Amino acid sequence: MTDTLDATSPFAGGIVGEARLRKEDPALLTGEAKFIDDLALPGSLWIACVRSPHAHARITSIDTSEALATEGVAAVYTGADLADAWAAPLPCAWPVTDDMKNPAHHPVAIDKANYAGDIVAVVVAESRYAAADGIEGVVVDYEPLDAVVDLADAESDRVVIHEDCGTNVSYDWALVPDPDAVDAAFADAVHHVTETYVHQRLIPAPMEPRGVAAVPSPHNGDMTLYSSTQIPHILKVMASLTLGLPEQKVRVIAPSVGGGFGCKLNVYAEEIICMALAGRHGVPVRWTETRTEAAGSTIQGRAQRQTIELAADADGRLTAVRATLLADMGAYLQLVTPGVPLLGAFLYHGLYDVPAYAFTCRSVFTNMTPTDAYRGAGRPEATYAIERAMDALAVAVGVGPDEIRSRNYIPTEKFPYDSPAGLIFDSGNYQPTLDRAKELVDWDGRRAEQADRRAAGSTKQLGVGISSYVEMCGLAPSRTLAALNYGAGGWESATVRILPTCKVQVVTGSTPHGQGHETCWSMIVADQLGVDPDDVEVLHSDTAISPLGMDTYGSRSLAVGGTALWMATEKVVDKARTIAAHMLEAAAEDLEFAGGVFSVKGSPDKEVPLAGVAFGAFTAHDLPDDVEPNLEAQVTFDPGNFVFPFGTHIAVVEVDEETGAVDLLDYAAVDDCGNQINPLIVQGQLHGGIVQGVAQALWEDAVYDADGQLRAANLADYLVPSAAECIDMKLDHTVTPSNSNPMGVKGIGEAGTIASTPAVMNAVVDALRPHGITDITMPASPMTVRRAIEVAGGGAS
Amino acid sequence: MEVSVTVNGTVRSADVEPRTLLAHFLRDDLGLTGTNIGCDTSSCGACTVLVDGRSAKSCTLLAAQADGAEVTTIEGLAGEDGLHPMQQAFHECHALQCGYCTPGMVMAAVSLVDEYDDLDGDSVREGLEGNLCRCTGYQNIVKAVLAATE
Numbered sequence: 001m002t003d004t005l006d007a008t009s010p011f012a013g014g015i016v017g018e019a020r021l022r023k024e025d026p027a028l029l030t031g032e033a034k035f036i037d038d039l040a041l042p043g044s045l046w047i048a049c050v051r052s053p054h055a056h057a058r059i060t061s062i063d064t065s066e067a068l069a070t071e072g073v074a075a076v077y078t079g080a081d082l083a084d085a086w087a088a089p090l091p092c093a094w095p096v097t098d099d100m101k102n103p104a105h106h107p108v109a110i111d112k113a114n115y116a117g118d119i120v121a122v123v124v125a126e127s128r129y130a131a132a133d134g135i136e137g138v139v140v141d142y143e144p145l146d147a148v149v150d151l152a153d154a155e156s157d158r159v160v161i162h163e164d165c166g167t168n169v170s171y172d173w174a175l176v177p178d179p180d181a182v183d184a185a186f187a188d189a190v191h192h193v194t195e196t197y198v199h200q201r202l203i204p205a206p207m208e209p210r211g212v213a214a215v216p217s218p219h220n221g222d223m224t225l226y227s228s229t230q231i232p233h234i235l236k237v238m239a240s241l242t243l244g245l246p247e248q249k250v251r252v253i254a255p256s257v258g259g260g261f262g263c264k265l266n267v268y269a270e271e272i273i274c275m276a277l278a279g280r281h282g283v284p285v286r287w288t289e290t291r292t293e294a295a296g297s298t299i300q301g302r303a304q305r306q307t308i309e310l311a312a313d314a315d316g317r318l319t320a321v322r323a324t325l326l327a328d329m330g331a332y333l334q335l336v337t338p339g340v341p342l343l344g345a346f347l348y349h350g351l352y353d354v355p356a357y358a359f360t361c362r363s364v365f366t367n368m369t370p371t372d373a374y375r376g377a378g379r380p381e382a383t384y385a386i387e388r389a390m391d392a393l394a395v396a397v398g399v400g401p402d403e404i405r406s407r408n409y410i411p412t413e414k415f416p417y418d419s420p421a422g423l424i425f426d427s428g429n430y431q432p433t434l435d436r437a438k439e440l441v442d443w444d445g446r447r448a449e450q451a452d453r454r455a456a457g458s459t460k461q462l463g464v465g466i467s468s469y470v471e472m473c474g475l476a477p478s479r480t481l482a483a484l485n486y487g488a489g490g491w492e493s494a495t496v497r498i499l500p501t502c503k504v505q506v507v508t509g510s511t512p513h514g515q516g517h518e519t520c521w522s523m524i525v526a527d528q529l530g531v532d533p534d535d536v537e538v539l540h541s542d543t544a545i546s547p548l549g550m551d552t553y554g555s556r557s558l559a560v561g562g563t564a565l566w567m568a569t570e571k572v573v574d575k576a577r578t579i580a581a582h583m584l585e586a587a588a589e590d591l592e593f594a595g596g597v598f599s600v601k602g603s604p605d606k607e608v609p610l611a612g613v614a615f616g617a618f619t620a621h622d623l624p625d626d627v628e629p630n631l632e633a634q635v636t637f638d639p640g641n642f643v644f645p646f647g648t649h650i651a652v653v654e655v656d657e658e659t660g661a662v663d664l665l666d667y668a669a670v671d672d673c674g675n676q677i678n679p680l681i682v683q684g685q686l687h688g689g690i691v692q693g694v695a696q697a698l699w700e701d702a703v704y705d706a707d708g709q710l711r712a713a714n715l716a717d718y719l720v721p722s723a724a725e726c727i728d729m730k731l732d733h734t735v736t737p738s739n740s741n742p743m744g745v746k747g748i749g750e751a752g753t754i755a756s757t758p759a760v761m762n763a764v765v766d767a768l769r770p771h772g773i774t775d776i777t778m779p780a781s782p783m784t785v786r787r788a789i790e791v792a793g794g795g796a797s
Numbered sequence: 798m799e800v801s802v803t804v805n806g807t808v809r810s811a812d813v814e815p816r817t818l819l820a821h822f823l824r825d826d827l828g829l830t831g832t833n834i835g836c837d838t839s840s841c842g843a844c845t846v847l848v849d850g851r852s853a854k855s856c857t858l859l860a861a862q863a864d865g866a867e868v869t870t871i872e873g874l875a876g877e878d879g880l881h882p883m884q885q886a887f888h889e890c891h892a893l894q895c896g897y898c899t900p901g902m903v904m905a906a907v908s909l910v911d912e913y914d915d916l917d918g919d920s921v922r923e924g925l926e927g928n929l930c931r932c933t934g935y936q937n938i939v940k941a942v943l944a945a946t947e
Contacts, residue, residue: 021888028896029884031831031871035897038830129814207835207843207931208897258833258897259931291836514895514932680891687934688894715840715929723922723935752934 004676006737014527019680022519033256036211036228037288044284048131050121050138052113055147055367055708067137072130077122079110085276087244093487094339100171103162105332107269115331117296147367147708151326154364161365174360181356185320189311191396195389199302201702204374208258209289212271214278224251230260233549238267254541257513262373263298265553266335295713301374303328308385316397320356323348327363330370337372344378346421350386351470352408357420367708376750379471387467387758401466425644426738433648433670440668440730441650459657463767467649467759473747474559474643491638493548494564496572498631500618502611504536509549510561511541516681528569530596555747563741564637571633576613582624643738643746647671651759655767660786668730673748674737689752697760800860805873820844822860831871831900842928845901846870852908871900883907883945890941894932902928906942
């Protein structure tokens, strides 16, 4: 037993819980792994997309003659040319309300471009260089229109972007279980805190840009789509529908995928275009995104304005939370765009015991790149609002930010907790994570140092910020998704196949892109079967090999896909037990299975190894009458509940009042994701997640100008942090198993990103509080911080 | 134009357009796809290789500029005895997740360790500033590079 597993864990004495090195690494470390652009597909044509340089413009004419005369160019298509290539517009799978406005989104625009980056024509050529040459020869005449980039401006309908919708408001959505209780709580509140926050747009920026290769078989009608995607299974269904192709003829393969963070959880125009043109030309058609192109071709994240109100009694105990959002959908609804705010809708009271709750959201169209899921998707936004507001409440009540949290944490004895938003939190024990995080950053010492610096009038002020979080992940119970109008289920599939030589194949419907599924899935199965994890092969990411799956997002892989795997392995063991009992002439219930051997209880000399059972199941020479040959089981698991990981992060920053520069000095994270299959991977997920959230707080900003032009369209201008900006983080954990699944596990892929942004911003504001500053707009760049100090009257400009 | 480059110890020649980037020459003409491309502004470092022993971003060089040079790519790093010590350190320290930045990061780290003595955490972080990773938060990369120096 390690401290990564609770005593109730079903794993004991095995390798689960150990920091085991990854199986995925050797291929990735040597260049052997094949990403989408690495695939050798002789005879391919390449496409390049002509994209609107205007955020909002009518297309008055397109002249392709010069492009067609360019060496190596095979064809040029406009939106009108391809209008009959689609059976349906690009899909949005989440019509959150019955009257949600969802404008038709065609892969190639026909009359009008609605954001800078909207595709208006496609060049097909013999090489990627020739395709790039070709787009230079496409002459498009535009009639520019006023662009809508401000959310209030969008809401006003000054300019209606999609005329057929009649408004820029896509939908209004509310979750107010008991309005009277909320009103009463605010009427009776001793403390009433109202805060507004802005979540800037973010660019997900996985290191691998997207890419597509569609490979047709013209004579038998097969179409294989290779795509750098998180969701080959969902993509297969959606691409079939969008193109009107028979689904059984479509195969989708995600090769090695170089990160996703939500932005590869989509059905993109380029995927559909390549498939359509591969069908027309009868040869493979490919596209690889350039980084600068990604600004207009890949979804962005966050982009919300929030108002959060807290009602509290004299002691600062919360009596109600009311949150109101204005969310930026961008120019169109992509696959789950409208659902992102809803993923946070249940969590604006955080991990606090609050009796009354109200959430409302209005979502609007703008002339910017569509938004959609980005690491955390809705939950970072919710956590940010409540955690920032809790600091404001602490100030109002006159207690420390640690104390205000301790007074409000859901008490451990209340779990499973019926949340005011209607969820059931599976398990939690919050206070220890705060206590431990405070230890790790030397809370008292830092507070003393902060007081000293303030007393000394130092120009370098210290700030300490707490963020406690709970999130809902392990998406998702299918019935809950139905209640939210989502267009699919939340189950996951796994198959476990014991081969005749007792080697094991595992097929998972959860599609990895860096998370280490192969390593973790092998560990789970190896422990259950008593085999070497190196004898377990994990197959995934190809709809012909893994036909059933709902893929990877929402920190769901382990809690849902891992549970399917655990159950499938149990099922295989049950079958093997029946065969072993037959072989040993004993009753199945009298058999024990340990260390890969079946033995008769009380008669340890009567035993048969799993290898013997596996071979017996293969030869089928002597099986019980009602038992089929071979050892294989498939399970589809639909979770009964979400899982609710939690923790506390504390950031320590130094703010240079003269320059406005913010330096991250220390960072501690104490997280609880239940039983940990592999702590090495848990820590890795946290490291990367934390930095991504810190980056929102301090550096990253997909800022658009008034004309709808993205001013940070590449990695020179969009500040993805390097090693030089980052620090070593201090991690620790507690283990509170979930009761939502038999392994007692919770997701950890998004926790770091969810927790870290408010921790850092609370620290920045804490440092500046002597100036009377209560908020800094993200990112807290030197200019923004310095300007805030000046506005507050704290220094000459 | 004819370009001849010694890649991973073997002279490789090809007839390429003058505008061909070294990164595309390695990937498309020589089939060495371990060198990845992550941006178009020389910001990310995914395409880092060694040119005459020093790290260089192969998207910032034309193939023609590498004519006559010795280039080492990620495919040339592991030997008959297995992984290069830097690759091994990345493996043991869990310094990679999706693996896309990894070839460039490893090549940059090999060059860094070769060029500087007495590296510590801060100097490794400064030295790898030109290589972006979105998965790891860099903590385990720094740990791996330091481990490889021991």
